[in-house]
Amino acid sequence: MNELSTLGQTGDLAPIVSARGLRKRFGRKEILHGLDFDIPPGRIYGLIGHNGAGKTTTLNAMLGLTSCEGTIRVLGEDPFAKRAKLMENVAFISDVASLPRFMRVRELFALLTNIHPNFSPEKARAFLEGTDIRPEMKIKHLSKGMMAQLHLAVVMAIDAKLLVLDEPTLGLDITYRKRFYRRLLEDYMTEERTLLITTHQVDEIEFMLSDIMFIRDGELILHMQMETVNDKFTQVVVNDPADQQAARAHNPVYEETRFGQTVMIFDGVDRAVLEPFGKLSTPTLSDLFVALMQRPTANPESAE
Amino acid sequence: MRAFAALVHREFIEHRGAFLVGPLILVAVLFGATILAFTVGRVDARFSGQVFTVAPLRVYEVGFLAFGAGWSLYLISTLFFYSADGFAADKRNNAMLFWKSMPQSDFKVLLSKFVAALTILPGVVYAVALLSGILLFGVAFATTLINGTGSVGFLGQIAIIYGQVALAILAVVACGLLWYMPFIALVGALATLVGRWAIPIAALLPALLSTLEWVTLGGFHPFATHVWGFLEQRLALPDTPYAEAWLVSAEPFSGWAFTLDLIAGIDWMQVVLGGVFALVVIFAASEYRRRGNDN
Numbered sequence: 289m290n291e292l293s294t295l296g297q298t299g300d301l302a303p304i305v306s307a308r309g310l311r312k313r314f315g316r317k318e319i320l321h322g323l324d325f326d327i328p329p330g331r332i333y334g335l336i337g338h339n340g341a342g343k344t345t346t347l348n349a350m351l352g353l354t355s356c357e358g359t360i361r362v363l364g365e366d367p368f369a370k371r372a373k374l375m376e377n378v379a380f381i382s383d384v385a386s387l388p389r390f391m392r393v394r395e396l397f398a399l400l401t402n403i404h405p406n407f408s409p410e411k412a413r414a415f416l417e418g419t420d421i422r423p424e425m426k427i428k429h430l431s432k433g434m435m436a437q438l439h440l441a442v443v444m445a446i447d448a449k450l451l452v453l454d455e456p457t458l459g460l461d462i463t464y465r466k467r468f469y470r471r472l473l474e475d476y477m478t479e480e481r482t483l484l485i486t487t488h489q490v491d492e493i494e495f496m497l498s499d500i501m502f503i504r505d506g507e508l509i510l511h512m513q514m515e516t517v518n519d520k521f522t523q524v525v526v527n528d529p530a531d532q533q534a535a536r537a538h539n540p541v542y543e544e545t546r547f548g549q550t551v552m553i554f555d556g557v558d559r560a561v562l563e564p565f566g567k568l569s570t571p572t573l574s575d576l577f578v579a580l581m582q583r584p585t586a587n588p589e590s591a592e
Numbered sequence: 593m594r595a596f597a598a599l600v601h602r603e604f605i606e607h608r609g610a611f612l613v614g615p616l617i618l619v620a621v622l623f624g625a626t627i628l629a630f631t632v633g634r635v636d637a638r639f640s641g642q643v644f645t646v647a648p649l650r651v652y653e654v655g656f657l658a659f660g661a662g663w664s665l666y667l668i669s670t671l672f673f674y675s676a677d678g679f680a681a682d683k684r685n686n687a688m689l690f691w692k693s694m695p696q697s698d699f700k701v702l703l704s705k706f707v708a709a710l711t712i713l714p715g716v717v718y719a720v721a722l723l724s725g726i727l728l729f730g731v732a733f734a735t736t737l738i739n740g741t742g743s744v745g746f747l748g749q750i751a752i753i754y755g756q757v758a759l760a761i762l763a764v765v766a767c768g769l770l771w772y773m774p775f776i777a778l779v780g781a782l783a784t785l786v787g788r789w790a791i792p793i794a795a796l797l798p799a800l801l802s803t804l805e806w807v808t809l810g811g812f813h814p815f816a817t818h819v820w821g822f823l824e825q826r827l828a829l830p831d832t833p834y835a836e837a838w839l840v841s842a843e844p845f846s847g848w849a850f851t852l853d854l855i856a857g858i859d860w861m862q863v864v865l866g867g868v869f870a871l872v873v874i875f876a877a878s879e880y881r882r883r884g885n886d887n
Contacts, residue, residue: 351692351693352692353689353692355883371692371697371882372694372695372696372697372698372700373695374695375692375693375694375695376695378693379693380689380693382686384686384689385685385686386685386686386687386688386689386690386693387687387690388602388606388687388690388691389685390605390606391602391605391606395605398598399598399601399602400694402594402595402597402598403595403598403599403694403696404694404695405695
């Protein structure tokens with residue numbers, strides 16, 4: 289087990305998701321280049337990467353929507369072979385509105401009550417209280433935000449062990465996005481549940497993440513607990529040219545100038561060593577993302 | 593079973609426009625047109641034709657049977673389009689992602705569409721056909737009361753006629769569905785693969801297969817092959833000698849005799865083979881759907 293997967297482990301709990309040598313090809317092009325990772329229960333994971341990096345393909349492999357080389361197990365099952373059974377304990381929201389548009393809200397809840405053993409219509413109705421969504425409304429007549437609210441209510445009313453959100457707030461306004469994530473944290477997350485989120489708006493979910501995975505061109509370049517990220521990476525604002533020169537000797541993984549100030553990000557350098565060069569802080573996820581997407585790898589030993 | 597029934601029901605919800613709303617609108621339009629026709633004198637409200645003098649109740653039998661034939665044609669065409677569209681409908685508006693997030697197998701979902709095509713959807717059209725019969729009988733009865741050719745005493749006989757014709761229509765619908773079951777499944781399976789292109793492909797497939805046989809095995813022309821002959825036989829419902837004899841007689845129509853005649857004329861081995869074929873193609877289509885990623 290490499291550093292990536294080890295860093296993600298908590299205790300001896302069996303992982304919710306376990307991937308070994310996960311590869312995916314579309315024609316001659318390989319999209320995933322042998323991913324290895326474990327996702328333990330009770331964690332909130334952020335899977336972050338550029339467009340086309342392989343995030344959705346990785347999620348599709350977990351959800352049994354696509355076949356892959358290598359091994360992937362979700363709740364101990366092969367998702368591609370046992371998708372229907374697995375979905376009793378896995379819920380997901382995709383990056384596009386996918387609710388059946390021909391139904392009314394009450395018809396959707398009645399259908400789900402019958403086809404999903406872990407769906408609670410009472411919970412779903414409770415989650416919709418305070419919204420403008422009414423049982424008689426046709427789903428096709430709902431606005432984009434209402435559609436997202438309804439889908440969130442549906443998945444939160446499913447007693448699942450793993451919830452996968454693929455860009456769930458794409459196209460929604462900031463107010464709604466914040467409410468969406470707050471609701472998810474307050475009303476849904478428990479120690480038994482695991483949440484996996486992909487989004488480009490990384491700063492909005494940073495506060496809730498326990499672990500992050502950065503994916504670039506089909507390879508995991510970072511897989512860590514957030515506490516480890518805070519310990520490992522340091523951002524320094526260096527103004528003095530002499531200090532900048534001295535700081536560069538410690539091999540910053542990223543450097544840029546913002547409003548006349550030079551910002552450097554260091555990987556694994558003792559904070560006491562960096563202290564004399566300027567103001568220290570922990571980089572935001574978006575800064576770290578930009579930094580790490582530009583260097584060969586954040587974890588050379590695992591990405592080979 | 594509860595989940596399967598719910599999936600069948602959702603097919604009705606998704607396609608109620610074609611199988612309930614459309615037929616009801618059609619009935620309303622026909623009923624309105626009939627009333628209007630009598631009102632403006634377009635129809636001979638005195639029913640002075642010879643047939644009504646000889647057999648005054650014949651109008652009920654012939655009228656309802658004609659309605660039944662019309663509804664059967666409507667059902668065949670809507671079921672064809674349902675199979676070609678409904679089996680691919682989950683791809684629309686990214687809905688496949690939602691259905692794949694449910695703990696139901698692709699085979700069960702496709703089988704529910706197929707079962708819906710054989711039960712609830714034709715059942716609804718049959719119910720509307722019965723309603724259209726009631727309206728037809730109502731108009732005809734009211735007219736005969738007004739023009740003096742009928743009386744309240746006819747009501748019992750009219751009710752019997754209604755029951756006999758309703759039974760005959762039910763027999764045609766049920767036997768027709770069983771007989772055409774493999775075609776419904778085949779078009780549905782094609783739609784799972786190619787979406788709405790299943791409509792032209794389903795129409796071209798027999799010609800392609802027959803031409804292929806002609807090219808490889810020979811024959812007089814592409815439509816004088818074993819394949820074409822089999823399909824011609826398999827696409828036609830069996831003859832019903834009872835119906836042909838009744839048409840030229842003055843006997844009251846017997847739905848029971850018609851039904852027995854129809855059942856006796858069906859090649860039940862072909863029905864069983866057709867059922868097996870239907871399950872095989874639906875399973876193959878469900879495997880394609882399971883392995884595909886049409887999201």
